[in-house]
Amino acid sequence: MLCSKPGPTSVPFYSPENEEYYARVHRNGRDPDQHFGLEERPFRRYPEASLVAGKPVPLVMQFDAGVSVNRERFSEPQDVLEPDCCDGRPRPGHVVLALRVSNVPNAISTEDRSGRVFQFRPKHTPCETCYPTQKSGATSPATFTRIMKDRLSKLGTNSAPRWQGK
Amino acid sequence: MPLYLPSAVVDYVAADQRRHPAIFGEMPSSAQAGPQPIERLYLTALLDTSRHSEFNRRTQKFAALGDELARLRHCAFGWDGYEAHAPNEGSIAAAGNALRVLDRLNAEPAAVLPSADGGVGLCFTENDRYGHIEFLNNGEAWALMYGPTGEPQSWQLTTDGDDALQQAWAHIRAFLQS
Numbered sequence: 001m002l003c004s005k006p007g008p009t010s011v012p013f014y015s016p017e018n019e020e021y022y023a024r025v026h027r028n029g030r031d032p033d034q035h036f037g038l039e040e041r042p043f044r045r046y047p048e049a050s051l052v053a054g055k056p057v058p059l060v061m062q063f064d065a066g067v068s069v070n071r072e073r074f075s076e077p078q079d080v081l082e083p084d085c086c087d088g089r090p091r092p093g094h095v096v097l098a099l100r101v102s103n104v105p106n107a108i109s110t111e112d113r114s115g116r117v118f119q120f121r122p123k124h125t126p127c128e129t130c131y132p133t134q135k136s137g138a139t140s141p142a143t144f145t146r147i148m149k150d151r152l153s154k155l156g157t158n159s160a161p162r163w164q165g166k
Numbered sequence: 167m168p169l170y171l172p173s174a175v176v177d178y179v180a181a182d183q184r185r186h187p188a189i190f191g192e193m194p195s196s197a198q199a200g201p202q203p204i205e206r207l208y209l210t211a212l213l214d215t216s217r218h219s220e221f222n223r224r225t226q227k228f229a230a231l232g233d234e235l236a237r238l239r240h241c242a243f244g245w246d247g248y249e250a251h252a253p254n255e256g257s258i259a260a261a262g263n264a265l266r267v268l269d270r271l272n273a274e275p276a277a278v279l280p281s282a283d284g285g286v287g288l289c290f291t292e293n294d295r296y297g298h299i300e301f302l303n304n305g306e307a308w309a310l311m312y313g314p315t316g317e318p319q320s321w322q323l324t325t326d327g328d329d330a331l332q333q334a335w336a337h338i339r340a341f342l343q344s
Contacts, residue, residue: 045247052277052289052296058310059289059298062250062282091247 010083010129013090015076024075025084027131032124033073038102042069042122042134043080045094056097068135069099071124075132085130228269234278235261241280251284253303260301261286267328273335292342299323299334309334311341 015021022028044067050060061067070080077096079085101122125135188195216222241252253261261278268275268288275288285302297311307330312318319341323330 047246050246050279052279053291057279057287057289057296057298059279059287059300060246060250060282062246062248068248086247094247 010088012082012084014078014081025079025082025130025132027126027128030126030131032126034124036071036101036122036124037073040101041072041098042067042101043072043075043077044069044097044099045080045086045091046097048093048095051095068133070130070132071134072098073132079130079132082130085133224269224274227274228265231265231275231278232262235265235286238278238280238286245280246282248282250280250282251303253280253284253286256305257281257285257301257303260305260307261288263328264288264299264301264331267331268335271332271335273339290338290342295342297338297342299331299338307331309338311338313341 011017012021012025046056046060050057070085075085077098080096081091081094083090123135124133126133186195187193188198235258238253238258243252244250245252265275265278265288273290276291277289279287279289281287281300281302283300283302284304285300287298287300290297295311295313297309300308300310302308307323308320309323310318310320321334323334
């Protein structure tokens with residue numbers, strides 16, 4: 001899993017290297033905060049070469065491993081591209097998408113008459129060098145992935161990149 | 167006694183417009199220019215025509231899409247900045263076959279992209295409407311389409327061969343043009 005290693009701290013690429021950055025991005029002994037406001041905007045990196053007519057497409061959004069994002073409450077948009085939040089690797093050629101928590105449903109029922117209901121629970125899973133990291137896990141990956149892809153597909157028409165990497 | 171001439175006789179402006187430019191030295195006359203290579207004249211005319219050729223434009227577009235598809239072989243694990251798998255040879259071959267079928271159907275994908283689920287997708291856009299056909303590494307193929315209103319629609323391409331692809335494109339085309 002990316003961002004799972006404690007690892008050494010890295011010099012920020014996109015933010016000034018100062019105390020404010022390290023206080024914001026690093027965990028610094030803080031506990032996870034599982035309160036998610038509906039207006040909060042999770043940030044997610046996206047490969048710039050995969051924009052179609054300047055917009056992100058659901059084809060490039062991955063759901064089966066859970067949706068990994070940075071929480072707006074604890075980070076700036078560009079922090080999701082910093083090596084501290086990318087397992088120590090820089091991410092050139094990426095842009096940052098601002099999603100909406102309110103776009104993600106709490107639960108989704110399947111339409112195959114099986115009566116299955118998938119719960120969508122965001123979980124704040126900070127690591128030592130990236131406190132804002134949030135992972136939204138799910139069960140039954142294959143079906144869940146397909147449903148989420150359908151449901152979140154409107155992202156492509158409503159969302160535009162919020163931040164451009166170097 | 168004044169002599170009036172018909173207006174057509176004294177219309178020097180119109181007459182001047184019909185003069186060959188070489189008369190005023192604006193361009194060399196045929197005598198001054200010397201013999202013109204006939205093949206160059208044909209080539210110039212051919213290039214002028216080909217610039218407006220829809221066939222040539224589509225040929226170049228599909229060549230570019232084929233190049234995009236070939237470049238996907240260089241994708242590595244985590245190409246999306248997270249944990250996406252790279253497309254395998256099977257999905258690349260399926261997408262390549264789909265490109266040939268779509269070319270015959272006069273369909274034109276907007277982009278060929280790797281899929282975050284592991285595979286290759288062909289994307290179509292028309293104004294605010296979007297559709298894609300996705301060929302996964304496990305051999306499955308899915309289609310998805312959505313617009314600014316209404317529910318997104320997705321379905322699995324279940325039948326083998328080019329028929330499923332033709333049906334999927336017919337659905338997507340109808341949706342994009344509706």
